[in-house]
Amino acid sequence: MKPACVLVGVMGAGKTTVGELLAARLGVGFRDTDIDIEATAGKPIAEIFIDEGEAHFRTLEEAAVRSALASFDGVLALGGGAILSERTRAALAGHPVVFLSVGLSDAVSRVGLGAGRPLLAMNPRATLKHLMDQRRPLYEQVATFTVATDGREPEEIAAEIATLLKP
Numbered sequence: 354m355k356p357a358c359v360l361v362g363v364m365g366a367g368k369t370t371v372g373e374l375l376a377a378r379l380g381v382g383f384r385d386t387d388i389d390i391e392a393t394a395g396k397p398i399a400e401i402f403i404d405e406g407e408a409h410f411r412t413l414e415e416a417a418v419r420s421a422l423a424s425f426d427g428v429l430a431l432g433g434g435a436i437l438s439e440r441t442r443a444a445l446a447g448h449p450v451v452f453l454s455v456g457l458s459d460a461v462s463r464v465g466l467g468a469g470r471p472l473l474a475m476n477p478r479a480t481l482k483h484l485m486d487q488r489r490p491l492y493e494q495v496a497t498f499t500v501a502t503d504g505r506e507p508e509e510i511a512a513e514i515a516t517l518l519k520p
């Protein structure tokens with residue numbers, strides 16, 4: 354079993370929002386590894402970061418991605434940092450991966466004050482800029498397609514991805 358599409362990109366790129374719309378459009382299920390991790394841990398991501406730290410979250414995330422890639426055939430949204438794992442990047446090879454790209458100002462306005470995203474608890478703009486610069490090469494490395502999202506509606510983005518995925 355293989356996901357129909359895997360969405361990657363920085364926080365605020367719209368992976369969760371566009372992923373749900375794309376799944377509805379394709380008539381398949383939607384899964385988000387952040388939700389799977391919260392179910393496994395029995396608490397919200399922000400609490401995992403506080404109680405166990407980011408490294409533990411990354412371990413849970415790697416397992417959640419591995420499991421979803423092996424057992425799910427719908428649209429899969431990853432958390433923004435999932436591609437930091439070299440094993441995860443290798444596991445994404447051969448899957449249809451869409452990198453949702455976003456510029457700093459749209460990303461900042463979308464995530465607001467970063468509620469629910471522990472990495473953005475302090476200085477969301479500077480943190481997002483740093484994470485974007487650091488991770489962009491990794492998103493590009495795993496991407497089959499790159500879709501720009503600045504100034505575009507989620508439905509329009511989902512429609513473009515559905516067209517790209519057509520055989």
Ligand SMILES: Nc1ncnc2c1ncn2[C@@H]1O[C@H](COP(=O)(O)OP(=O)(O)O)[C@@H](O)[C@H]1O
Nearest residue numbers: 363364365366367368369370463502505506507
């Ligand atoms: N293309 C878009 N245009 C405007 N707002 C968007 C767009 N995509 C997502 N959003 C909004 O931005 C916020 C973050 O989106 P989300 O899907 O959670 O991003 P991600 O999962 O990539 O972090 C949400 O409030 C969502 O409604």
Ligand SMILES: O=C(O)C1=C[C@@H](OP(=O)(O)O)[C@@H](O)[C@H](O)C1
Nearest residue numbers: 363364365387432433434470471
């Ligand atoms: O970029 C990151 O490191 C993270 C992104 C979040 O997911 P979204 O990209 O869906 O916001 C979530 O996994 C966690 O807060 C860490």
Ligand SMILES: [Mg+2]
Nearest residue numbers: 368369387430
């Ligand atoms: Mg998300």
